[in-house]
Amino acid sequence: MENTTVVTKETKNRIHVDYEGKLTFKERLLSKLKASNTWILIVVNIFRFILMLGVSFVILYPFFAKIAGSFMSMDDIVDPTVSLIPKNFTLSTYRAIITENHYFEAVGNTLMISLICALIQTLISCLIGYGLSKFKFKGNGVIMGLVVLTMVIPHRTLSSAMRGLLNNYDIFTIKTMSYKGPIELIFGSPIDLSETFWPLVLLSIFGIALKNGLYIYLMRQFFKGVPDELEESAYVDGSGVFRTFFQIIIPLSVPMMITIFLFSFSWQWTDVFYVNLFFNGASDFYLMRDVHGMAPPSLLQYQYSYAGWGIYKVVIENTAGMLIIAPLIILFLFCQKYLVQGIERSGIVG
Numbered sequence: 001m002e003n004t005t006v007v008t009k010e011t012k013n014r015i016h017v018d019y020e021g022k023l024t025f026k027e028r029l030l031s032k033l034k035a036s037n038t039w040i041l042i043v044v045n046i047f048r049f050i051l052m053l054g055v056s057f058v059i060l061y062p063f064f065a066k067i068a069g070s071f072m073s074m075d076d077i078v079d080p081t082v083s084l085i086p087k088n089f090t091l092s093t094y095r096a097i098i099t100e101n102h103y104f105e106a107v108g109n110t111l112m113i114s115l116i117c118a119l120i121q122t123l124i125s126c127l128i129g130y131g132l133s134k135f136k137f138k139g140n141g142v143i144m145g146l147v148v149l150t151m152v153i154p155h156r157t158l159s160s161a162m163r164g165l166l167n168n169y170d171i172f173t174i175k176t177m178s179y180k181g182p183i184e185l186i187f188g189s190p191i192d193l194s195e196t197f198w199p200l201v202l203l204s205i206f207g208i209a210l211k212n213g214l215y216i217y218l219m220r221q222f223f224k225g226v227p228d229e230l231e232e233s234a235y236v237d238g239s240g241v242f243r244t245f246f247q248i249i250i251p252l253s254v255p256m257m258i259t260i261f262l263f264s265f266s267w268q269w270t271d272v273f274y275v276n277l278f279f280n281g282a283s284d285f286y287l288m289r290d291v292h293g294m295a296p297p298s299l300l301q302y303q304y305s306y307a308g309w310g311i312y313k314v315v316i317e318n319t320a321g322m323l324i325i326a327p328l329i330i331l332f333l334f335c336q337k338y339l340v341q342g343i344e345r346s347g348i349v350g
Contacts, residue, residue: 129219150213
C-alpha cells in the first residue's frame with residue numbers, strides 16, 4: 001500500500017505534514033545507516049572525540065595531580081595506594097607556606113611593583129607605538145628595528161651592564177668616560193638602587209623593561225588600524241597632537257590598553273630574572289620568588305628524617321606555585337573579555 005501524505009495544519013511560516021503508514025524509529029535508523037557517508041561521519045566523530053579526550057587528559061592531568069598533591073599528608077605521599085584522591089586531607093602545606101614564607105607580605109609588595117610597572121609600561125607603549133605608527137620621520141624604521149631587537153636579544157646577556165649601571169646610578173653619566181654625573185657632583189657619589197623597586201620603574205619608563213618591546217609592537221599594530229580621518233578631523237577643529245591623542249585615540253584604545261596592562265602585570269608578577277638581578281635578599285622586602293624559593297622551616301626539619309622528602313619537596317614547590325598564580329587566575333576570570341578583544345584588535349590574528 002502506498003504512503004499518502006495528509007496536510008494536518010498549514011500556517012504562513014510552517015506546514016505540518018503527517019505521513020500515513022510512516023516508518024518506525026528502527027527503520028529510519030537503518031535507512032540512515034545504509035547511506036554511504038553516515039559511517040564515515042560516525043568514525044570521524046568517534047576519532048575526534050577520542051583525540052580531544054586524550055589531549056585534554058595530557059594537558060589537565062598535571063594540574064589535577066598538583067592540586068591533589070597539595071592536599072595530601074606526608075603519609076599519603078609515600079602511600080603507593082594513593083593516586084589523586086588523598087586519604088588524609090590536610091591544609092598543613094598551605095598553612096606553613098602562608099605563615100612562614102610571608103605570603104601576604106609578598107603579595108602586597110609584588111602587587112605594588114606589578115601595578116606601578118604595568119601602568120607605566122602601558123602608557124609608554126601607547127606613546128611610542130602611536131608615534132611609530134602615525135608619524136613619518138627619518139629613522140622611523142631604525143627605531144622600530146631597535147624595538148624588535150629588544151625582543152630578540154636575551155635580557156640575560158645585558159644583566160651585568162644593567163646591574164652595574166643601576167647599582168651606581170647617575171643621570172646622563174657614561175661609564176666609559178671619566179666625568180662625574182649631576183648626582184655625584186651634588187651628593188658626592190652615585191645612588192645605589194639595589195634592594196629597591198626603582199630599577200624596575202626606570203626600565204619601564206625608558207621602554208626597555210620586561211617584554212616592553214612586545215607591548216610597543218602590539219600598540220603600533222593597533223594604531224595602524226585606526227583611520228587617519230579621525231585625527232585629521234581633530235586637527236581641523238584646532239586640536240593639537242597631545243589633545244588628539246588623549247581625547248580621541250586613548251578612548252579608542254582602552255581594550256588594547258587593558259590587554260597590555262594584563263600582559264605586563266602577569267609577567268611582572270611572575271618575574272624572577274629582574275627580581276633576582278636587583279634584589280639579592282639582603283633586605284626583608286619579600287616578593288613572590290621568596291614564597292617559591294624556600295621551604296617553610298617547619299617542613300624543612302623533615303629533610304633528613306622523612307623517607308619521601310624528595311617527593312614532598314616537589315609538592316611544597318607545586319603548592320607555592322599555585323598560591324602564586326591564584327591572584328592571576330582571579331584577575332583573568334574578570335578581565336578575559338577585554339583580553340580577547342584586545343588581541344583581536346591588535347592585528348596579529350586574522
